[in-house]
Structures are given as C-alpha cells and as structure tokens.
Amino acid sequence: MSKTTSTARVTELARATLKRLAELHLGPTPDNYARIFNELAQGAGSPPPAGGIPPAAEASRAATGPDVGPAPVQAVAWGPLLLHLLGEWERSQAGLTQLQKRQSIEVLGPASMPAIEAGELRQRLVRLLTQWAALPSRQAAGALADAPRPVETPAGEAIWRQLWAQSLKYGLLPTFTDAEVVQRVQGLIALAEGGDAVADAAALNVQSRELWRLWDARHAEELAVREGLVRLFDLMLDNLGEFLAQDHWISVQMSAIQDILRPPLDVRRLEEAQGNLKQLLFRQGVLHKSADEARATAKELIGLVVRNLAAYAEHSAGYNQALEADLRKLETSDDWEEMRGVVRGILEQGREMQQRSRELGGQLELAQRQAAEAHERIQSLENELEQASQKLQEDPLTGALNRRGLDLVFTRDASRALRLKLPLSVALLDLDHFKRINDNFGHDLGDAFLRALVDLTRRLMRPSDSIARMGGEEFMLVLPDVDAEQAYPVVDRLLQAFCAQRILHRPSGQSVQASFSAGIAAWGQYEDFVSLYQRADAALLHAKQAGRQRLVYAAPAEAGGKSQPARPLAR
Numbered sequence: 001m002s003k004t005t006s007t008a009r010v011t012e013l014a015r016a017t018l019k020r021l022a023e024l025h026l027g028p029t030p031d032n033y034a035r036i037f038n039e040l041a042q043g044a045g046s047p048p049p050a051g052g053i054p055p056a057a058e059a060s061r062a063a064t065g066p067d068v069g070p071a072p073v074q075a076v077a078w079g080p081l082l083l084h085l086l087g088e089w090e091r092s093q094a095g096l097t098q099l100q101k102r103q104s105i106e107v108l109g110p111a112s113m114p115a116i117e118a119g120e121l122r123q124r125l126v127r128l129l130t131q132w133a134a135l136p137s138r139q140a141a142g143a144l145a146d147a148p149r150p151v152e153t154p155a156g157e158a159i160w161r162q163l164w165a166q167s168l169k170y171g172l173l174p175t176f177t178d179a180e181v182v183q184r185v186q187g188l189i190a191l192a193e194g195g196d197a198v199a200d201a202a203a204l205n206v207q208s209r210e211l212w213r214l215w216d217a218r219h220a221e222e223l224a225v226r227e228g229l230v231r232l233f234d235l236m237l238d239n240l241g242e243f244l245a246q247d248h249w250i251s252v253q254m255s256a257i258q259d260i261l262r263p264p265l266d267v268r269r270l271e272e273a274q275g276n277l278k279q280l281l282f283r284q285g286v287l288h289k290s291a292d293e294a295r296a297t298a299k300e301l302i303g304l305v306v307r308n309l310a311a312y313a314e315h316s317a318g319y320n321q322a323l324e325a326d327l328r329k330l331e332t333s334d335d336w337e338e339m340r341g342v343v344r345g346i347l348e349q350g351r352e353m354q355q356r357s358r359e360l361g362g363q364l365e366l367a368q369r370q371a372a373e374a375h376e377r378i379q380s381l382e383n384e385l386e387q388a389s390q391k392l393q394e395d396p397l398t399g400a401l402n403r404r405g406l407d408l409v410f411t412r413d414a415s416r417a418l419r420l421k422l423p424l425s426v427a428l429l430d431l432d433h434f435k436r437i438n439d440n441f442g443h444d445l446g447d448a449f450l451r452a453l454v455d456l457t458r459r460l461m462r463p464s465d466s467i468a469r470m471g472g473e474e475f476m477l478v479l480p481d482v483d484a485e486q487a488y489p490v491v492d493r494l495l496q497a498f499c500a501q502r503i504l505h506r507p508s509g510q511s512v513q514a515s516f517s518a519g520i521a522a523w524g525q526y527e528d529f530v531s532l533y534q535r536a537d538a539a540l541l542h543a544k545q546a547g548r549q550r551l552v553y554a555a556p557a558e559a560g561g562k563s564q565p566a567r568p569l570a571r
C-alpha cells in the first residue's frame, strides 16, 4: 500500500468516525473519537491510527454537520452551520462535482453579499447544505479507495473565501462576546478577505477548525451552565417563596421573578420584566430601609424613656425612704435645731425631686413627640411599600387585580372560607359586543367602559369583594361569604348599574351604552381554581348564547366540575 493510499484511508476513516459520532449523538472528545475510530478500523481491516487523533478528526462534527433538516432555519446556529459548510465542501458527494458546488455558492450571491441580510444568508446556506447533505458520499461505506480531489480554480477559491469571510462577519461575529473568540474570528476574516489565496488557504482551514473547537467547547459549557442556573434559581425561588410566605412583599417579588423565568424565555420580555422588577426592587428597598430606620429610632426612644423612668423610680424610692426616716426623726426629736435641720433637708430634697420630675416630664414629652412622628413615618412608608407591592398585582389599565393578584386573593379567600366554613362564589363577566364598541367608537371608549366597570364594582360591592381582569374584556368577581343564590342579586345590581351608565363619545356626540353577561359559580370546598373557572366559563357561554346581558348559574361542583345545561334566571 502506497503512503498516499494509506493517508487517504485514514482520512476517510476519520470522516466515517465523525459521522458515526454524530449518529450516536456522542461528543467529539478524544476518547470517543479513538473508540469509534478503532471500531471502524477493525471492521474495515485497517490498523488504528498511531499517535492519537488523526488530522481529519479536527473536523469535529463538521462531517455530518448540524441537523439542518427539521430544525427551523432561524434556530440553526452559525457555528455548526459554517462547520457543516466546511464538511460538505470537502466531502465528495455522488453526482455533485466541485464545479457545481462552486456554482451553487456563486448563486448565493457573494458578489452582493455586503447587502445581504444575515438571516437571508443563513436561509440560503441552510437550503443549499440540506441539498448537499442528502447526497450519499461518492465511495460506498467501508470502501476506502482514494477519491480524486477536485482541483480548485483560483476563481472558485476566491468566491469560496469571500463567502466564508462574509458569513463570519455578518453571521457569526455579532453573536460573540468572548474577547478571545472575537479576536480569533476577526483574524480569520482578515485572512479570508485578503492576502495570497493559495498560501493562506491552509492557514484558513486550520484556523477555522481551531475556532470551531473553541466555540463548541465554550458554547456547550455556557448553555449547560445557563440551563443549570435557571433550574437552580427556580428551585431556590420556590423554596424561598414558601419560607418567606409571611412577608407579603417578598412573596410577591418571588412570584414576579418566577413569571419571568417561565419558559419560553423571550429576550425582550425578559429584559422588560427585569427592568420593571429592578425599579420596583430599588423602590421597595429604599422604602424598606427607611421603614427600618424609623422603627430603630422609635425603639431607641422607647429605650430612653424606659431608662429614664427606671432612674426616676429609683430616685423617688430613695426619696420616699429618706422622707420616712426624716418624719420618724421629727416625731421623736425634741431638739428644735435638729427639727429645723430635718425640715430644711426635706424641703431641699423635695425641690430636687421637683426639678427631676420637671426634667423627666420634658424628656418624656419630647420622646412622645418623636415617637409619634416615627410612628407616622413608619405607617406612611408601610403604606407606600404596600402600594408598590400591589402594583405588581394590578392591571394597569383598570386598576383591577391581574392574574397574579387574583391568585393571591383567591387563595386567601378560599382558605378563609374553608376555615370558617363559609361559602365563596365567583362571577365571570364578559362585556357584550365589545368588538362592536371598539370598532364603532374607538379603543379609547372601549377602555373607558372597562374602567367604568371596575369603578362601579368598587362602589357597589363590599370592600371584601374583589374584581380581577382575566384579559381583554373578561373579569372575575370574587365574592366571599355568599353562595351562588346570594351572589345573584349582587351581580345583577352591578349589571343594571352598568347598563344604565352611558359614556359620551365626544367626536360623534353619541352617548354609548354597554352591557355584560356573566356566569356565577359557587366554590365547592377543595375545588381547584381551574375547575371553578371552567364551570363559570361554561355558564358565561350559555349566557352569551341565550342572548347576552344576563346572568347564568354554573353547574354545581358536585357534578364533577362539568357544565350542565345552565339555568337562566329571569331577567
């Protein structure tokens, strides 16, 4: 066997090894590589490579490339894509000449490449590589005959290098932050763009592979770390939230952060939510610190008063004892001089006591004033803190609770109902023909009706009742202490007041009226929220189907939470 033939075999074996690694979803580590290479070499009757991994192994997974077929084009990362391009460029596909490959790349439009958008370039590349990858290799598997290497023309080489440089510049470079990787990519772009084509081709090849290896290692590790962190963070929040459940504002923060972490993680949503949360946390942090300081001041004042009172009590106890002794002396003494001395002493001590109590009185008054101020400050800070926390639970348009707020309220009211064995009902409200109102009079008027409903609810219902916006024009009322029959007149009163209320549409001068339909459901003890919501929703649907502007009872929870033909009430 000639030296050239042996080298070609090893190269082919290396390529087959990489393919096998990819099929088995094994990482291209030296150990995995050596094991598979040996297996294939034994199968093909070739000796295992001497000196570890042969040069072709450096192609890593490029020989097979990423699974560009089924993955959405946007999801294909540039790194694997470019490696795939390298691999397919080097592979000899049956029925595809190197000239045809070069022509396909020319068609990608490298001449106008600077004008091509990165996404468009990626799409074109993916399409092309999918076609190339579908073609079998020119040699049958296991046949390790030499393949004639197509000869590169200088023009083809130039196009290839240009495509490579543009892909790196517009596709890969913007995705890196790591300084070392960025530097390497820039070096590679410079190499691909200029210089002596023939002399630099080998360097370009080697450096591209090195870059890929570096990128692959960093990327895989970074991904694993990020996923692990999110999981860890989520777990921590779960436990911390429970642990701190009694601290209302912290538990609200926890649920807000968990909302952000809920997949799919969308970068824009993540950044927006992080921004809001940061602001809120900062604000709450400041308020908390001020409240703590005010509390510490109040504590200090109380300590001062107690210390003064103790000193005063000690002193007055001493005064009383001295007074008793003087009085006894007065009773038993016949000596006028002695008696005068005793009386003088008593008067002196009395004056001292008076002075002391005046001082203490002044101190007490000051302390009392400061304590009252501190108390007021604590209260107002705590109110502000509460309001800041509530913002996280509020729908910004109407001021009704949002879904998170509803979760908290429902959990609170349901556990209270369970504890006190009291009923609890909900009503699911949906504005009628709301689209028509929006379409005819504009969204501002639509919004005004949404706010009007929430305002009316606040005016007409008990302070313990709550209203939450479920989304769009759908709201949920949570009514503690009432069953469905008792909830009916309450919701009916709201419906009548809402229908009677007209809102002026200034541009047309029309006064517009709206209505809603509702499904009323009594909570079955231990029933979960989803089942309660579904029953109320089924009743709401019946109310809509029966003509709107009406209330319908939901099927009882005992019926397994399944809706039954609803019982419309006379209206």
Ligand SMILES: Nc1nc2c(ncn2[C@@H]2O[C@H](COP(=O)(O)OP(=O)(O)OP(=O)(O)O)[C@@H](O)[C@H]2O)c(=O)[nH]1
Pocket (backbone or CB within 6 Å): 397, 430, 431, 432, 433, 434, 435, 436, 438, 442, 443, 444, 445, 446, 447, 450, 471, 472, 473, 544, 548
């Ligand atoms: N003004 C305003 N409109 C909204 C808001 N959220 C959702 N909507 C609109 O509410 C309308 C709801 O329309 P549909 O779901 O067809 O319901 P509908 O017209 O009320 O019909 P029925 O419920 O069957 O009586 C849509 O046009 C939404 O765009 C909002 O915050 N403000």
